[in-house]
Amino acid sequence: MLSKDVYEYLGEFRYQLRKFQKFSETAAEKMGITTQQHQLMLAIKGYPERDYATPSELAERLQITHHSCVGLIDRSEKSGLVSRRKNPEDGRSIFVDVTHKGMEILEGLSEIHLEEIKRIGLFKEKL
Numbered sequence: 001m002l003s004k005d006v007y008e009y010l011g012e013f014r015y016q017l018r019k020f021q022k023f024s025e026t027a028a029e030k031m032g033i034t035t036q037q038h039q040l041m042l043a044i045k046g047y048p049e050r051d052y053a054t055p056s057e058l059a060e061r062l063q064i065t066h067h068s069c070v071g072l073i074d075r076s077e078k079s080g081l082v083s084r085r086k087n088p089e090d091g092r093s094i095f096v097d098v099t100h101k102g103m104e105i106l107e108g109l110s111e112i113h114l115e116e117i118k119r120i121g122l123f124k125e126k127l
Contacts (some may be wrong), residue, residue: 016120023116031105041098041106044082046127052095
């Protein structure tokens with residue numbers, strides 16, 4: 001049987017995750033976008049070794065279905081946050097990029113998220 005300390009640790013971990021999630025939701029709303037749009041842009045700009053991604057890669061990163069991801073890309077494109085372009089090596093697939101407007105919003109959100117991460121003491125070795 002696990003000790004009380006373990007349950008307290010796990011409970012505190014979940015609590016801190018939820019607090020950060022709420023912080024993130026509120027920050028996105030203040031910038032006029034949804035949390036999902038913020039996560040989409042972050043997944044694109046944070047994709048390893050490049051600044052674009054395919055819808056399938058984004059669906060995996062966001063842990064949503066391909067169909068849901070395409071809908072999110074559609075809504076984000078209509079809002080001017082992301083754009084699509086054909087894969088020059090395979091015209092059947094596309095790449096998704098963050099637009100200038102999207103980058104302005106993402107930059108602002110990233111700065112305040114970094115401040116919050118530092119404030120709560122996460123990832124000290126990386127920041």
